[in-house]
Amino acid sequence: MTETRKPLIAGNWKMNLNHLEAIALVQKLAFSLTREQLEAVETVVLPPFVDIRSVQTLVDGDKLVIGFGAQDLSAHPSGAYTGEIAGSMLAKLGCSYVAVGHSERRQYHEEGDELVAAKVRQALNNGISPILCVGEALDVREAGDHIAHSVSQLIAAVDGLTEEELAKVVVAYEPVWAIGTGRTASAEDAQEVIGALRQALGEKFGAVAERVRILYGGSVKSSNVAQIMAKPDIDGALVGGASLDAEEFAKIVRFPEHAGA
Numbered sequence: 001m002t003e004t005r006k007p008l009i010a011g012n013w014k015m016n017l018n019h020l021e022a023i024a025l026v027q028k029l030a031f032s033l034t035r036e037q038l039e040a041v042e043t044v045v046l047p048p049f050v051d052i053r054s055v056q057t058l059v060d061g062d063k064l065v066i067g068f069g070a071q072d073l074s075a076h077p078s079g080a081y082t083g084e085i086a087g088s089m090l091a092k093l094g095c096s097y098v099a100v101g102h103s104e105r106r107q108y109h110e111e112g113d114e115l116v117a118a119k120v121r122q123a124l125n126n127g128i129s130p131i132l133c134v135g136e137a138l139d140v141r142e143a144g145d146h147i148a149h150s151v152s153q154l155i156a157a158v159d160g161l162t163e164e165e166l167a168k169v170v171v172a173y174e175p176v177w178a179i180g181t182g183r184t185a186s187a188e189d190a191q192e193v194i195g196a197l198r199q200a201l202g203e204k205f206g207a208v209a210e211r212v213r214i215l216y217g218g219s220v221k222s223s224n225v226a227q228i229m230a231k232p233d234i235d236g237a238l239v240g241g242a243s244l245d246a247e248e249f250a251k252i253v254r255f256p257e258h259a260g261a
């Protein structure tokens with residue numbers, strides 16, 4: 001974490017919580033966090049598509065300083081793509097962020113680098129910041145190829161962007177072996193890869209790389225977030241399981257207060 005990039009904690013709910021449960025969780029979150037805490041650490045939830053309208057109504061109605069977004073979007077702007085959701089639809093709902101290339105999409109829906117790049121493009125075309133997920137599976141890490149693999153996924157997805165567009169992208173390094181397993185990468189392991197991602201962006205795009213926020217994701221909890229956030233290139237966390245519990249998620253957002261505890 002550095003002074004120049006605002007910390008971002010994003011909760012990816014995955015396929016959990018209906019729209020009523022979504023309202024309850026966001027309300028609890030708003031009660032648990034002060035305006036100062038929410039201004040110090042950008043706090044975002046990524047609910048399932050069907051919850052977004054309800055979350056938008058609550059956030060707008062109560063003027064909450066909580067952002068929201070989606071977990072995926074179509075690579076196409078509109079048309080005959082049954083079941084897909086366009087970036088323009090998410091923008092109309094007030095989404096600020098959308099996860100792109102999550103390993104669960106790459107693994108279960110066979111999303112490759114080309115599709116992920118097209119989704120990044122659609123997000124940016126609609127004024128939404130993609131949270132671009134990259135990261136290696138266990139076999140790749142054991143072979144020692146984790147940096148090359150993650151850098152390659154990153155560069156494939158941002159190739160062709162302008163510097164101004166890149167500045168709006170959020171990157172999330174999520175080693176697949178740490179997702180939902182309770183096995184967190186050490187802060188040093190996360191910094192190693194995230195530092196390499198920033199360096200690769202610097203080599204390709206120049207100084208704007210210092211403005212890009214790069215998050216860590218994979219079994220982040222209130223008990224480990226502070227040590228992860230202490231690393232210089234890590235600007236936040238993409239939280240899965242722990243974001244489904246409002247109190248635990250609020251504790252993660254309050255990481256500056258329990259740093260060193």
Ligand SMILES: O=C[C@H](O)COP(=O)(O)O
Nearest residue numbers: 012179180218219240241
């Ligand atoms: O998008 C979030 C990540 O996949 C991390 O999930 P997790 O915190 O449940 O390990």
